[in-house]
Amino acid sequence: MVLAILLGLGGCSNHWDWPIAALPYDAGWRPLPIKAWVLNDGVSAKAISICPRDSCARPGFAALLAFEGAQASEMERALDSDPLRLARAFAAPTRREDSSGKGGAAARPAARPKSATAVARFSERDGKGLLVEITAGDGGKSAATAILYGRSEGRLVVALAVSPDAERARQDAAATWQSR
Numbered sequence: 001m002v003l004a005i006l007l008g009l010g011g012c013s014n015h016w017d018w019p020i021a022a023l024p025y026d027a028g029w030r031p032l033p034i035k036a037w038v039l040n041d042g043v044s045a046k047a048i049s050i051c052p053r054d055s056c057a058r059p060g061f062a063a064l065l066a067f068e069g070a071q072a073s074e075m076e077r078a079l080d081s082d083p084l085r086l087a088r089a090f091a092a093p094t095r096r097e098d099s100s101g102k103g104g105a106a107a108r109p110a111a112r113p114k115s116a117t118a119v120a121r122f123s124e125r126d127g128k129g130l131l132v133e134i135t136a137g138d139g140g141k142s143a144a145t146a147i148l149y150g151r152s153e154g155r156l157v158v159a160l161a162v163s164p165d166a167e168r169a170r171q172d173a174a175a176t177w178q179s180r
Contacts, residue, residue: 020049020062022175028056042071047179060163062176072156079130079149079158083119086132114138124148124174127159133166142166146173152180 019031032048046064053059067075078086114137122129127148135142144166148159157180161172 020047020064020176020179022178023049023051023062023172027058028052029060029062040071042068044068047176058163058165058168060161060168060172062159062161062172064176064180065158065160067156067158068154072151072154075158076149076151076156079128079147083121083130086119086130088117122170124170124177126150127177129170129173131166131170144169146170148173148177 019025019029023029029049029051032050034045034048044066046066048063049061051058051060116135116137118133118135120131120133122131127150130147130149132145132147133142134144141164143162143164145160145162146166146169150157159173159176159180161169161176163169163172
């Protein structure tokens with residue numbers, strides 16, 4: 001019986017990855033299964049974890065990604081670019097699809113978001129960092145994404161974290177960065 005359970009668990013082991021070691025799993029963080037995920041050529045997910053809102057006092061998302069070749073160069077250029085340019089890119093309205101069913105009407109820009117976006121640089125150990133904060137115009141809701149990145153063995157390694165709180169996003173990105 002025990003052997004059957006161990007064999008069954010062993011058969012599932014390739015579907016679940018190791019957690020990001022420095023995140024507090026006793027506080028609700030859970031690794032996501034990423035072995036079978038298909039990403040673009042030159043991009044691989046090393047670890048992804050989530051702390052769901054329904055089971056975490058401080059919900060969040062964290063990922064450790066690796067970029068190779070042209071994808072690495074393109075991503076590094078984007079992350080190294082001017083922070084104000086990045087803020088404008090994050091704040092730019094997306095285009096809405098024509099939902100009238102007439103087919104001939106061109107898509108038009110969505111209404112300007114009623115939010116403020118700020119981008120700041122920081123550093124953590126041997127990584128360059130970027131903190132993107134988006135705050136609702138009424139000050140009610142906010143979200144932050146912290147990104148740490150750097151080269152390792154020819155690859156661009158990126159640790160990112162998303163949280164409602166900027167400092168928590170930075171801490172979670174640093175914890176993810178430690179797991180590379």
